[in-house]
């Protein structure tokens with residue numbers, strides 16, 4: 001496996017005709033945990049969307065989990081998304097079915113067929129996020145933190161090389177946010193690369209890691225200062 005999970009060179013990110021981030025140069029290696037911070041509207045989500053090909057890369061070079069973002073075709077996108085687990089602020093669980101069936105939906109949509117293998121996989125990922133007894137629950141029966149754990153489990157189903165988490169704690173209280181971050185840190189410690197956009201500076205202080213900031217259309221590394 002190559003060391004580089006993500007590489008962006010001289011990328012400009014646009015929303016409609018407006019440039020949001022320019023001269024984006026970014027290298028992320030296997031096993032890193034990277035925060036992306038910045039004020040609201042500074043471009044964090046636009047960057048994340050570019051990484052999971054929700055926004056096309058039209059200027060500069062981009063390579064992610066061995067896909068060339070500037071040459072990506074519509075048909076390639078589902079294959080790219082199997083190698084990337086995505087976690088959103090609002091969880092995005094299907095509200096009309098159980099946790100188990102939310103997982104089955106993703107597995108079947110991504111080509112799994114063997115029932116025993118699917119159940120084993122579901123058990124494995126729910127276990128990883130401390131939710132193994134919640135398979136029969138409906139999403140509305142879970143707290144926000146529990147729903148986010150399930151969403152993280154769902155992101156792990158196809159054993160992605162990279163997890164992209166866009167404000168995963170944005171809807172959670174500080175205690176629950178810390179618990180969700182502990183889950184992500186544990187997953188990172190087991191070898192997954194994680195890129196997390198956040199504006200939760202308290203979490204950053206509690207769980208320090210390499211941090212990039214979006215500001216004035218640029219992205220650059222910032223050095224965290226403890227107790228600042």
Ligand SMILES: Nc1ncnc2c1ncn2[C@@H]1O[C@H](COP(=O)(O)OP(=O)(O)OP(=O)(O)O)[C@@H](O)[C@H]1O
Pocket residue numbers: 015016020038039040041042043044045046047199214
């Ligand atoms: N679909 C869209 N169409 C046009 N402009 C958009 C779209 N989405 C975002 N923008 C604009 O792009 C800029 C960057 O937005 P983005 O959502 O990337 O910021 P952000 O840093 O993630 O903010 P937040 O923390 O509020 O999520 C903003 O000026 C926003 O208005």
